[in-house]
Amino acid sequence: MDVLKYEMPLLTGSVQSLEAFKGKVVLIVNTASQCGFTPQFQGLEELYKKYEDQGLVVLGFPCNQFGKQEPGGSEEIGAFCEKNYGVTFPVFEKVEVNGEGAAPLYKDLTKAAPGLMGTKKIKWNFTKFLLNRQGEVVGRYAPTTKPEELEASIKDLLAQS
Incomplete structure (x- = not known):
């Protein structure tokens, strides 16, 4: 399933084709500025x-x-990420990840990698999806999984052509 077929708006307002990331190992994360997991940035x-x-x-x-933990607009979110965590990776405009209004990207991600007991629902902020260089979802990780715990899996995927 090609989950990188979408174009999504960045916080800056410009539109980013996710297909530009094919050939890379991609880690997709739903984030929030006012969450207990926010330090994961x-x-x-x-x-x-x-x-x-x-x-x-x-x-x-x-x-x-x-928990309404991302109440700000694009400018606020961008300023927060940069000021508090020096974030330089691409951050997109706010999306919904569950329900009728869920972004098609997230519908595809949850279909490709259901959660515990087959649920397609995202449980909380900082749920992570890891994609190989072909754009295939190879892992789904809980909000409690710290980014550094993914390092070995990322290195393995980076070593594959």
């Missing part, structure tokens, strides 16, 4: 900086569906 940025040259890209998708 630091680990995500560290992974991105460490492996960007080898082909890793981290994509952040802010979401306000869990």
Whole structure:
């Protein structure tokens, strides 16, 4: 299933084709600025900086569906990510990840990698999806999984052509 077939708006307002990331290892994360897991931005940025040259890209998708922990607009979200965590990886405009209004990207991600007991629902902020260089979902990780815990899997995928 090709989950990278979409074009999505970045926080800056420009539109990014996700197909541009084919050939890279992609980590997709639904984020929030006011969540207990928000400090994971630091680990995500560290992974991105460490492996960007080898082909890793981290994509952040802010979401306000869990405890209303992402109430701000695009400018606010971008300023928060940059100021507090020095985020340089692409961050997109706010999306919904569950329900009728869920972004088609997230409908595809949850279909390709259902959660516990086959549920397609995203449980909370900072759920992570790892894609190989062919754009296939190879892993889904809980919000409690710290970014650094994905490093071995990322290195394995980066080593594959």
